[in-house]
Amino acid sequence: MTRDEFSELALACLGEVTAFARRLTPGGADADDLIQSTYERAFATWSTLRERRACRAWLFQIARHLHFDRLRAVKARPELRLIDDDDAIPAVATMAADAIERLDAREINAALSHLDEAQREAVLLCDLWGFAYDEIAAITSVPIGTVRSRIARGRARLAALLGNAASAEQSERRRP
C-alpha cells in the first residue's frame, strides 16, 4: 500500500472517526483535538498498517488509545469502570420488537447512556459501526470472549431500557 492509497482509505473514514471521537468525549471540545491527533498519529505510523481492510479499525484503535492515555494522564485512575464479565447475563425484557423499531434517536441515545461504559462501547462498535468481534477485540484490547459477553449484556440491558421507553411512549399515546 502506498502513502496515497493509505491517505484515501484513512480520509474516507473521517466522518466515522469524528462520530466515534464525539462518543468518546461527550459534551466536550476535546473531540476535535482527538480527531486531529488520531490522524497525525496515523499519518506518522501508516507504514505499520499491514492490511488495507484493517485501516478503519486501526484508526478507531488509535483514537481510543489516545483518549484513554489522556484520561490516565488526568486521573490517577481511569474513568472506565470495571465490570465483572462473569456476571450472569440479564434476562431480556419481553416486549414487542416493533415497539423498539419506532423509537427515535433521542430515546435510543438516552438508553445507551445508562449502559456500563464498556458494554456501550462494544454495542456501538458492533451495531453502529459494524465491526466484527475480532475487530472490536483489537480496538478495545480485550479477548473476543469478553467482547461477546459485553455485547450480550449490553443488548439485554438495552432491550429492557428501550422496552421501558416503548411502553412509556405507548401509554402516552393512549392518554386522552
Add this chain to the structure above:
Amino acid sequence: MTCDLHRADLSAHIDGALSPGERVALDEHIAACAACRTDFASLRAVKHAVGRLSSREEPPGAVRARVEALRFSPPRIRRHRVAWSVAAGLVLAAGASVAFIVTSRDSSLTGELADILVADHLKSVPEAKPVEVASSDLRVVAKFFAGKTPFEPVVPALPGAALVGGRLCKIEGRHVELLFYRALGETLSLFVADRPLAASDCRAAKGHTVCGTTRGAHTLLLVGQRPRAELRALLDGASL
C-alpha cells in the same frame, strides 16, 4: 439446556458470530422455544435501533482542513530542508516565543532555532518570571499540562536534575510544555513537543547550549549554559 445458557448465544447469532454447529443447534432451540424466539426478535430490534443512529458526523471545517492537509505533509525523512513553524514573531501565551526550524537531512538544529530557544529560556526561567506550575513531582507537573497540550503530556526525569516546575508554550498554535530543572549548578529549560522532529544534535547559541532528541513521538530540546557533553548526557539519560 436451559434458556439461561442461550442468552449469550442469541446475541452472537444475530452478529453471525456462531460456528455452523452452534448456529444449527440454536436455530433448533429457537424453533421450539417461544421465549427465546421473543428474546431473539427483541435483541435483533435493539441491534437495528442502534444501527439507525448516525455513524458518521462531519468534523468542523478547520479540523477537516488540518486532517486533509496531512496527506500533503512531508514524510518524516526528507532529502531537503523542512521548515516546521517558521512563523516569525510568534507570540506565545506564556510570553515565550518559539519557532522550530530543522533540517531533517542532517538532523541538525538550525542556528535560528537555537537562538530563539535560548531567548525564550532567558525570558521564561523561574528567576525571570514565576512558573505556572511549581512542583518537583513529575506527576503533578504532568497533570498541570493534561488537557492543555494536544498530546499526552510527558515530564521526563533527568538524571541528577531536580524538577522545578513548568509553563505552557505555544508553537504554531499548538501548545507544548516548557519545563525547568535545577542541575549542573543552573536552571535548565526543557521544551517538550509532540512533533517527531529531527533534532538530535547540539548547537551553541548566545553563550548557551541547545541539545535535542526525539523519544517516540516527542521531541525534547534542552537549553542551558553547560558544555554540550554535559547537556547531552542529561538528555540521553532522560526517562519518560
